[in-house]
Amino acid sequence: xxxxxxxxxxxxxxxxxxxxxxxxxxxxxxxxxxxxxxxxxxxxxxxxxxxxxxxxxxxxxxxxxxxxxxxxxxxxxxxxxxxxxxxxxxxxxxxxxxxxxxxxxxxxxxxxxxxxxxxxxxxxxxxxxxxxxxxxxxxxxxxxxxxxxxxxxxxxxxxxxxxxxxxxxxxxxxxxxxxxxxxxxxxxxxxxxxxxxxxxxxxxxxxxxxxxxxxxxxxxxxxxxxxxxxxxxxxxxxxxxxxxxxxxxxxxxxxxxxxxxxxxxxxxxxxxxxxxxxxxxxxxxxxxxxxxxxxxxxxxxxxxxxxxxxxxxxxxxxxxxxxxxxxxxxxx
Ligand code: SF4
Numbered sequence: 001x002x003x004x005x006x007x008x009x010x011x012x013x014x015x016x017x018x019x020x021x022x023x024x025x026x027x028x029x030x031x032x033x034x035x036x037x038x039x040x041x042x043x044x045x046x047x048x049x050x051x052x053x054x055x056x057x058x059x060x061x062x063x064x065x066x067x068x069x070x071x072x073x074x075x076x077x078x079x080x081x082x083x084x085x086x087x088x089x090x091x092x093x094x095x096x097x098x099x100x101x102x103x104x105x106x107x108x109x110x111x112x113x114x115x116x117x118x119x120x121x122x123x124x125x126x127x128x129x130x131x132x133x134x135x136x137x138x139x140x141x142x143x144x145x146x147x148x149x150x151x152x153x154x155x156x157x158x159x160x161x162x163x164x165x166x167x168x169x170x171x172x173x174x175x176x177x178x179x180x181x182x183x184x185x186x187x188x189x190x191x192x193x194x195x196x197x198x199x200x201x202x203x204x205x206x207x208x209x210x211x212x213x214x215x216x217x218x219x220x221x222x223x224x225x226x227x228x229x230x231x232x233x234x235x236x237x238x239x240x241x242x243x244x245x246x247x248x249x250x251x252x253x254x255x256x257x258x259x260x261x262x263x264x265x266x267x268x269x270x271x272x273x274x275x276x277x278x279x280x281x282x283x284x285x286x287x288x289x290x291x292x293x294x295x296x297x298x299x300x301x302x303x304x305x306x307x308x309x310x311x312x313x314x315x316x317x318x319x320x321x322x323x324x325x326x327x328x329x330x331x332x
Pocket of ligand 1: 036086087088089091092197198199200
């Protein structure tokens with residue numbers, strides 16, 4: 001019976017290599033893929049790598065969904081944010097705590113990550129990595145195979161369960177050694193290094209800051225809106241979201257609830273779908289939203305007809321497009 005190892009698998013190169021290195025070292029690897037509300041933009045690419053890991057390297061991949069717990073650390077991260085709204089240290093600790101549980105359930109000998117010492121300024125310097133190890137309850141059982149030789153031996157290495165000679169001593173931001181390892185182990189598709197987490201995106205982070213400011217008690221629905229469309233701040237409690245293409249329009253239509261107001265083109269001219277949502281939506285809020293909607297309509301005339309759906313009742317109204325300077329102040 002092979003000993004088991006649990007790997008935090010993001011779908012990026014480093015975690016893919018980590019899984020393969022441990023498999024090559026004779027362990028039965030279980031890769032945990034954490035799904036957060038702000039997860040990977042490159043969904044398909046991650047899927048490809050996940051497919052290769054599963055099929056070519058026969059590594060099991062299991063998904064763990066993080067919703068409320070993740071939102072809680074995002075609101076108040078003990079170790080703060082990175083360059084944007086990414087609470088990487090707290091996030092890693094949360095994931096590792098979950099991995100620790102899986103390790104115990106599956107009677108695995110170690111938890112491993114694809115972290116490389118010195119690769120990222122906030123979360124991958126030695127003090128941060130030590131904090132992560134201590135707070136996750138994995139002291140002595142957290143292995144970073146790509147940089148293992150830069151760290152003290154883990155307990156399973158000391159016990160000879162994991163062959164330290166099969167681990168590496170990579171340091172820093174360069175990718176050359178990882179590319180060489182990918183070649184060595186036959187990983188033909190090279191995923192990008194970053195996780196694709198939207199929280200590292202400055203544009204997306206602005207939307208989160210706006211949410212923190214205007215709706216500090218935000219919930220999963222508020223978060224799910226952040227991924228879609230163009231966003232406009234209409235009032236302290238009200239936002240407008242406009243779909244940028246037919247699939248976003250369809251998603252907004254699906255997400256409509258009776259407390260929202262939905263805007264759609266009132267004649268045959270194509271235009272976006274708009275969702276006005278928030279608390280206490282006033283007539284003025286709807287009117288401002290309609291002017292923004294009219295600006296994005298494909299109908300380049302003075303007045304645009306709009307179907308306004310509110311409390312499941314539809315009225316056809318007209319609006320004049322808002323001017324450019326006003327719109328830029330509302331954009332989030
Ligand atoms: S980039 Fe995102 S998913 Fe990755 S550790 Fe940071 S917050 Fe977590």
